[in-house]
Amino acid sequence: MYELRKVDKKFPGVHALKAIDFQIGRGEIVGLVGENGAGKSTLMKVIYGAYQADGGDITIDGTKVRFQNPRQAMDHGIGMVFQEQSLITNLTVMENIFLGFEQQFVSFGVINWKDMAQAARNQLAKVKLDIDPATVTSRLSFAQRQLVELAKVLTLEERVDGDLVILLDEPTSVLAREEVELLFSLVRDLTSRASFIFVSHRMDEVLELSDRIYVMKDGEVVDVVAQAEANVDDIQHKMVGREVDKEYYREQKQKPYRKEAPLVSFKDVSHGARYQNISFDLHPGEVLCLVGTEGSGREAVLRTVFGLETPTAGTVSLKGQDVTRFNAQNGVAAGVGYVPRERKVEGIVGGMNVYENMTLSQMGNYSKNGVLRISEEKSLARDWIDRLSIKTPSEYKDCGGLSGGNQQKVVLAKWRSGGSDIILLDHPTRGLDIGAKEDVYDMVRDMSDDGAGIILVADTLEEAIGLSHTIIVLKDGIEQIRYDCEPGNKPSLFDLVHHMI
Amino acid sequence: MSFERIKPHLPWITLLALVAIVGIADANFLRPANLIAMAADIVPLFIMALGMTFAIYIGGIDLSAQSVANMTTVVATVTLPLFGVGAALVCILSGFVLGAVSGYVTTKLLVPSFISTLAIGGVAFSAAQYLSGQRALFMDAELRDATFGWMTGSSFGIPHEIFIGAFLVLVTWFLQTRTTFGRALKAVGAGEPAAVAAGLDVAKIKIMAFAVSGLLAAVAGLLFSVKLSGGSPTLANGFLLPAIVAVLVGGTPLTGGVGGVINTLIGTLIVAVIRSSMLYFEVDATKQQMVFGLVLIAAIALTIDRTKLRIVK
Numbered sequence: 001m002y003e004l005r006k007v008d009k010k011f012p013g014v015h016a017l018k019a020i021d022f023q024i025g026r027g028e029i030v031g032l033v034g035e036n037g038a039g040k041s042t043l044m045k046v047i048y049g050a051y052q053a054d055g056g057d058i059t060i061d062g063t064k065v066r067f068q069n070p071r072q073a074m075d076h077g078i079g080m081v082f083q084e085q086s087l088i089t090n091l092t093v094m095e096n097i098f099l100g101f102e103q104q105f106v107s108f109g110v111i112n113w114k115d116m117a118q119a120a121r122n123q124l125a126k127v128k129l130d131i132d133p134a135t136v137t138s139r140l141s142f143a144q145r146q147l148v149e150l151a152k153v154l155t156l157e158e159r160v161d162g163d164l165v166i167l168l169d170e171p172t173s174v175l176a177r178e179e180v181e182l183l184f185s186l187v188r189d190l191t192s193r194a195s196f197i198f199v200s201h202r203m204d205e206v207l208e209l210s211d212r213i214y215v216m217k218d219g220e221v222v223d224v225v226a227q228a229e230a231n232v233d234d235i236q237h238k239m240v241g242r243e244v245d246k247e248y249y250r251e252q253k254q255k256p257y258r259k260e261a262p263l264v265s266f267k268d269v270s271h272g273a274r275y276q277n278i279s280f281d282l283h284p285g286e287v288l289c290l291v292g293t294e295g296s297g298r299e300a301v302l303r304t305v306f307g308l309e310t311p312t313a314g315t316v317s318l319k320g321q322d323v324t325r326f327n328a329q330n331g332v333a334a335g336v337g338y339v340p341r342e343r344k345v346e347g348i349v350g351g352m353n354v355y356e357n358m359t360l361s362q363m364g365n366y367s368k369n370g371v372l373r374i375s376e377e378k379s380l381a382r383d384w385i386d387r388l389s390i391k392t393p394s395e396y397k398d399c400g401g402l403s404g405g406n407q408q409k410v411v412l413a414k415w416r417s418g419g420s421d422i423i424l425l426d427h428p429t430r431g432l433d434i435g436a437k438e439d440v441y442d443m444v445r446d447m448s449d450d451g452a453g454i455i456l457v458a459d460t461l462e463e464a465i466g467l468s469h470t471i472i473v474l475k476d477g478i479e480q481i482r483y484d485c486e487p488g489n490k491p492s493l494f495d496l497v498h499h500m501i
Numbered sequence: 502m503s504f505e506r507i508k509p510h511l512p513w514i515t516l517l518a519l520v521a522i523v524g525i526a527d528a529n530f531l532r533p534a535n536l537i538a539m540a541a542d543i544v545p546l547f548i549m550a551l552g553m554t555f556a557i558y559i560g561g562i563d564l565s566a567q568s569v570a571n572m573t574t575v576v577a578t579v580t581l582p583l584f585g586v587g588a589a590l591v592c593i594l595s596g597f598v599l600g601a602v603s604g605y606v607t608t609k610l611l612v613p614s615f616i617s618t619l620a621i622g623g624v625a626f627s628a629a630q631y632l633s634g635q636r637a638l639f640m641d642a643e644l645r646d647a648t649f650g651w652m653t654g655s656s657f658g659i660p661h662e663i664f665i666g667a668f669l670v671l672v673t674w675f676l677q678t679r680t681t682f683g684r685a686l687k688a689v690g691a692g693e694p695a696a697v698a699a700g701l702d703v704a705k706i707k708i709m710a711f712a713v714s715g716l717l718a719a720v721a722g723l724l725f726s727v728k729l730s731g732g733s734p735t736l737a738n739g740f741l742l743p744a745i746v747a748v749l750v751g752g753t754p755l756t757g758g759v760g761g762v763i764n765t766l767i768g769t770l771i772v773a774v775i776r777s778s779m780l781y782f783e784v785d786a787t788k789q790q791m792v793f794g795l796v797l798i799a800a801i802a803l804t805i806d807r808t809k810l811r812i813v814k
Binding site: 292332363364 | 687696711758
């Protein structure tokens with residue numbers, strides 16, 4: 001009844017959805033799986049109206065529809081249960097359920113709370129949640145909030161003629177096993193009222209709940225499997241798919257790292273609930289890749305090395321010196337350079353030009369008694385603009401106006417020109433086009449050759465495997481397995497996925 | 502040509518337009534003697550606005566400037582007989598310390614600067630009341646002339662205030678454009694997360710910005726006190742709004758990161774022209790603050806960068 005035909009979505013530099021065909025029948029539960037960046041969330045957003053497709057048709061019962069915003073999608077019976085919960089925690093449950101739709105309870109400008117409470121009770125009954133609708137939401141457990149969120153979406157039933165489609169985005173990620181069971185049985189019961197699209201990282205859950213499963217990769221649906229024929233291994237193979245081109249990741253340029261004194265050393269380091277008992281050594285010339293899903297602790301480890309996070313237990317040492325005070329100044333002083341994922345926010349300062357950005361972390365090298373030697377800064381910038389072929393009209397250009405790839409080069413130049421030899425790369429190729437990605441891979445190899453140690457959180461698994469000497473797989477903050485990755489003897493995508501989820 | 506492209510040039514275009522309008526209305530306005538007198542008159546306000554520029558440049562604000570200047574008028578008057586020229590040092594130091602405290606409260610206790618500086622302003626105001634015994638104090642004319650007479654004299658027909666203003670704008674301009682401190686201020690104003698990730702000691706930089714603001718507010722107070730030969734806890738009242746107007750109209754937006762001290766020079770001149778035009782157009786002096794309030798709202802509404810300030814409360 002709800003159908004997408006050849007739906008396309010492009011962002012600058014990224015073809016996020018390529019001719020997607022997708023359909024869901026009345027009372028059906030459809031699973032949606034794929035790696036990070038496969039296009040799942042973009043697809044969800046197109047379905048519930050947050051994005052508009054660039055091409056293709058969306059039809060409900062054969063009628064073409066086009067949603068300008070989520071509200072219009074809701075008016076057609078499409079609701080979303082958000083992963084990051086959308087409830088306002090200082091409002092009561094009933095206020096949340098009817099947020100924006102209070103008008104039905106208003107007479108003479110005043111809300112009739114009794115009517116609203118009664119209506120809220122009816123909604124809560126649908127999700128079998130027996131709580132007072134006047135409870136303040138912050139008092140509820142996560143599982144209860146999830147159900148309230150579902151109840152809120154189910155108010156569509158009364159408001160909308162026709163069928164409901166409800167999207168569940170990672171609904172189980174914060175739930176305990178019993179709570180997951182409860183949610184699943186509830187969803188199955190609710191198929192009499194609505195169809196569901198279920199997105200999760202946990203493959204076993206998707207298999208358990210879904211009637212059919214869409215497998216996505218690189219913005220395409222690579223397969224649709226019925227529950228009866230589905231098995232975890234096959235789906236995982238399809239998720240990671242294509243053969244890796246060894247040239248692409250400059251594998252031929254990978255040289256063994258030097259088994260000298262480590263640049264970074266973690267001994268049983270823990271950080272609250274983020275990660276526990278992580279130990280590793282990073283050597284000169286080594287590319288060490290942390291692999292795991294979002295929230296597995298890989299970013300937290302990176303930020304600890306740089307000094308932005310203070311661990312709760314264990315010893316971190318940089319070049320043999322134990323770190324006692326964790327802050328970015330000490331990190332930079334020890335030779336750590338951080339290339340953050342949020343390039344425009346943490347990487348470059350928009351509004352400052354190329355040379356100002358390049359020397360920002362090392363102004364001490366270009367000043368005397370606090371007075372800058374600006375001509376030296378400029379010649380440094382010109383030098384690195386040449387070396388990394390940064391496409392900019394001049395060193396005076398505002399970095400905010402450069403393309404993503406060139407911004408990334410400026411960030412790398414900032415650290416490399418300052419002599420940083422511990423480089424932390426957090427999704428260094430995110431949002432870059434293929435040419436710019438290859439430039440980044442070349443720079444990674446060059447830095448290794450110069451004896452820098454690199455800790456990488458890669459954008460894709462292929463990238464992780466292609467680039468690294470060592471891979472540590474993390475799950476829920478705990479090391480699962482470690483691979484040595486000499487060229488020709490690298491783990492497969494499937495090996496990694498298997499340990500990640 | 503779109504508004505976004507004209508925006509950076511708006512301050513000096515406004516200034517020229519205003520001068521032209523007032524000049525056409527009354528040619529006397531354009532007489533050099535009048536212009537010089539007008540410029541000399543605005544210098545204390547200009548110095549306060551220079552300091553304010555530092556607070557606003559990093560995306561904060563300093564609402565204590567007026568109270569700090571008030572306090573300084575009292576401190577200067579009280580300490581002049583005790584320390585002579587040393588009184589100036591006491592004034593400058595107290596302004597610096599109060600500014601640094603505001604900065605500390607803002608960065609370490611995470612109290613937004615509009616509150617922390619308001620509170621510190623209250624402290625400064627009380628201190629002024631206490632020190633003055635809530636009376637207007639007067640400087641001994643002879644002592645004042647002997648110690649600080651050079652501030653208010655004139656050479657080659659130009660009042661010394663103008664030299665002081667010119668000197669300070671050069672110093673702050675150097676600070677802003679040629680030093681690591683100035684560069685760091687720009688980075689904090691334009692992209693604080695990136696400044697943190699580049700390993701800058703952002704807290705220290707912010708504290709220093711507020712300290713400079715306090716210091717210059719104190720210098721403004723000192724000069725004003727010498728000019729009027731006395732001190733009182735309310736002497737500099739009416740400075741705050743025009744000082745903020747001068748910074749914002751000059752082109753340093755509330756979100757920080759662009760503009761700077763030269764912009765504030767232009768902004769202050771705009772304020773000066775508006776102020777004296779009121780005389781020419783016979784607008785009552787009591788209505789001055791009303792006009793500046795409206796100008797402030799108009800300036801912010803026209804120039805603020807909505808992409809940086811998504812939620813306004």
